[in-house]
Amino acid sequence: MSVLPKALTDLIYSLEGLPGVGPRTAERYAYFIVQHDRSISKKLEKSLSNIHDSIKLCPITYALIDASQEFSPLYSDPNRNKQIIAVVASPFDILAIERIGSFEGTYHVLGGLVSPIDGIGPEQLHINELLNRIKNDSVKEIILATNASVEGETTSLYINQALQDTGVKVTRLARGLPIGIDLEYADQITLGRAMEGRTTL
Amino acid sequence: MSVLPKALTDLIYSLEGLPGVGPRTAERYAYFIVQHDRSISKKLEKSLSNIHDSIKLCPITYALIDASQEFSPLYSDPNRNKQIIAVVASPFDILAIERIGSFEGTYHVLGGLVSPIDGIGPEQLHINELLNRIKNDSVKEIILATNASVEGETTSLYINQALQDTGVKVTRLARGLPIGIDLEYADQITLGRAMEGRTTL
Secondary structure (H helix, E strand, O other): OOOOOHHHHHHHHHHOOOOOOOHHHHHHHHHHHHHOOHHHHHHHHHHHOOHHHHEEEOOOOOOEEEOOOOOOHHHHOOOOEEEEEEEEOOHHHHHHHHHHOOOOEEEEEOOOOOEHHHOEOHHHOOHHHHHHHHHHOOOOEEEEOOOOOHHHHHHHHHHHHHOHHHOOEEEEOOOOOOOOOOHHHOOHHHHHHHHHOOOOO | OOOOOHHHHHHHHHHOOOOOOOHHHHHHHHHHHHHOOHHHHHHHHHHHOOHHHHEEEOOOOOOEEEOOOOOOHHHHOOOOEEEEEEEEOOHHHHHHHHHHOOOOEEEEEOOOOOEHHHOEOHHHOOHHHHHHHHHHOOOOEEEEOOOOOHHHHHHHHHHHHHOHHHOOEEEEOOOOOOOOOOHHHOOHHHHHHHHHOOOOO
């Protein structure tokens, strides 16, 4: 005999499918949904329906775009400099860089990072497509904006090598102290990188 | 110009409606949903649709039940002792007590706790209905299984007073050291309660 109604256990079970959501969190979400009026569940239901049909990948930048759009607006916008490309791992990384508010180049989404443990090799990432863009848009600078993790560094080294013969300028995001952190709380690797990358004032 | 497709920002916005979910967590959930095949979003969508129509409150215990059921199976089950009632704040507390696996009584869901700050008074809780059950089922013991919080204690004191004239035995869950905790890490209130409620060996 189940303690909760089947519809509710189904909902809890579905919510547990989300990343980092365990049984207790799923129960909390489900209870919140059933306790409140229908508007919350309806809104969520509506936004889930056809989410996969409403979006697609931009065929040039691999950013997520509306199914009705041909290219990413961040690419087709005439104000964006197509000769500067920030290379990121996932479409959400674009959001992070756009929040700075000052980057005027375009993006290229790799669709992941090289990670032998997860069986992801460079051939599964959109690296050849990046090489094509460099030719087509006569790109001047590639900014490797991958995570400061092992996978991010590996991917970034691989792409740098792949770009050797193109003559394009390859840069990567600076590593150093995050703003607002106390020196004594910075980990040694970050501090080491901050020392290596020190700049003259 | 929005950086993400509208369908995706809608989904993120809907997910932010869940308790404790901020913009970053909502983005993480949304990205997970769009990255994976349709099965995850379809499952979630399906379990959200009609969740409110598929469940209702048991008219006796106020537990959540299937819309097709007349009473909570934990109440109608002939093996459950109707003369012992565990009084809980929310339907999910039943789940916690059922997990012990040894409680053979029935439940009564208050639908909240007395909380003047949130404008919840005793009259909004299913306390009169509890008094009716005590008469109808000739109840012998009421176990107050509310949280060990200020609201839980207040509600429990209020119900205890309301039950004074019924002659029913009123107990509440023991307060003391949780299993597995080191004495030195127990807070002083818990330790004080554990001392007060000490038992002979």
